[in-house]
Amino acid sequence: MQVLNMRLPEIPDVAPLADYDAGLLTETYRRMVLIRQFEMKVNELFLQGIMPGTIHLSLGQEASVVGACLALEADDVITLTHRGHGQALAKGLSADALMAELFGKETGCCQGKGGSLHIGDMSVGALPAIAIVGASSPIAAGMAFAFKRQETGQVALNFFGEGTANKGDWHEALNLAAIWNLPVIFLCENNLYGVSTHITEVMAIEYVAERASAYGMPGRTIYGNDPIIVYEAVRTAANRARAGAGPALIECLTYRRGGHKRDDPGAYRPQEEVEAWFKTDPIPAFRDRLLQDPRFSTSVIEDLEASVKTAIDASVDLAQASDTPAVASALEHVYAD
Numbered sequence: 001m002q003v004l005n006m007r008l009p010e011i012p013d014v015a016p017l018a019d020y021d022a023g024l025l026t027e028t029y030r031r032m033v034l035i036r037q038f039e040m041k042v043n044e045l046f047l048q049g050i051m052p053g054t055i056h057l058s059l060g061q062e063a064s065v066v067g068a069c070l071a072l073e074a075d076d077v078i079t080l081t082h083r084g085h086g087q088a089l090a091k092g093l094s095a096d097a098l099m100a101e102l103f104g105k106e107t108g109c110c111q112g113k114g115g116s117l118h119i120g121d122m123s124v125g126a127l128p129a130i131a132i133v134g135a136s137s138p139i140a141a142g143m144a145f146a147f148k149r150q151e152t153g154q155v156a157l158n159f160f161g162e163g164t165a166n167k168g169d170w171h172e173a174l175n176l177a178a179i180w181n182l183p184v185i186f187l188c189e190n191n192l193y194g195v196s197t198h199i200t201e202v203m204a205i206e207y208v209a210e211r212a213s214a215y216g217m218p219g220r221t222i223y224g225n226d227p228i229i230v231y232e233a234v235r236t237a238a239n240r241a242r243a244g245a246g247p248a249l250i251e252c253l254t255y256r257r258g259g260h261k262r263d264d265p266g267a268y269r270p271q272e273e274v275e276a277w278f279k280t281d282p283i284p285a286f287r288d289r290l291l292q293d294p295r296f297s298t299s300v301i302e303d304l305e306a307s308v309k310t311a312i313d314a315s316v317d318l319a320q321a322s323d324t325p326a327v328a329s330a331l332e333h334v335y336a337d
């Protein structure tokens, strides 16, 4: 059978982890496992009819978001997409606050009024998400403009999908960021599909990062299923932005393990493509890399995985025990022009 529109992964050689601090490596793995277990639990609760709402899972994309966020400083800011659980957890949002938000409880990060599509918490530098595809790119540029004007030394990082790179507001944001030399990183999680549409059906070039040169900024396409590759690329871009050299575009090649949202089995994807990408699952791959390093052992890793599981279970208990927002608070924290 001829398989149309299939782009299989090329896995690069990765350097040993010996040069990296054990604490950074542990935190990288912990956050990736946290995201994976969090989303597996959310999916399970949804299938049991316990969790409400529409949810877009990011299973498989953990390395890109964790590598990117750990390369930032705590006071740098990210913008989230509709597929934002992993992005928020990677930036440091607590699983308790996120789980409660998905349950619509007042202990949630947006007091239970946002739900999955509008999560975030400025105290960890995660701007509450905007579900309008493309809308967050000009906002990231705007935050970077403020950082530059106020000379704060902060950087803004805009997460977006490859489908978003065909929206007009995305192009305007890159142009503005380039001409004003803003400290912003545009980070594409290229998972090949915008809903069910393959990238080759909507883009006449091979990679999103090729567009960077049209705006006068550096652009790189990298393998997005290794967190250290992503960490290095974002660290370089953030250092450059902080030094006043302006924006950068980084495209992380990755794959979502499920469909676009929970009611989509993703059946439009060729089986051969799915199988090839599933073999690149970032979590077992990074686990294997850690185990080749003498500083890590199976028992240390298993303890970490068990402690994450305990924390996720506790977040569900806490969310279920929390109250829904009071009716009298319906108009609080709500803004309209």
Ligand SMILES: Cc1ncc(C[n+]2csc(CCOP(=O)(O)OP(=O)(O)O)c2C)c(N)n1
Binding pocket: 081, 082, 083, 131, 132, 133, 134, 160, 161, 162, 163, 164, 165, 191, 193, 194, 195, 260
């Ligand atoms: C302006 C706008 N158009 C359409 C949608 C519906 N929509 C939600 S997600 C999505 C696909 C986005 O694809 P991509 O940017 O590649 O991100 P991914 O879903 O792959 O993470 C679409 C079309 C929307 N939310 N906003």
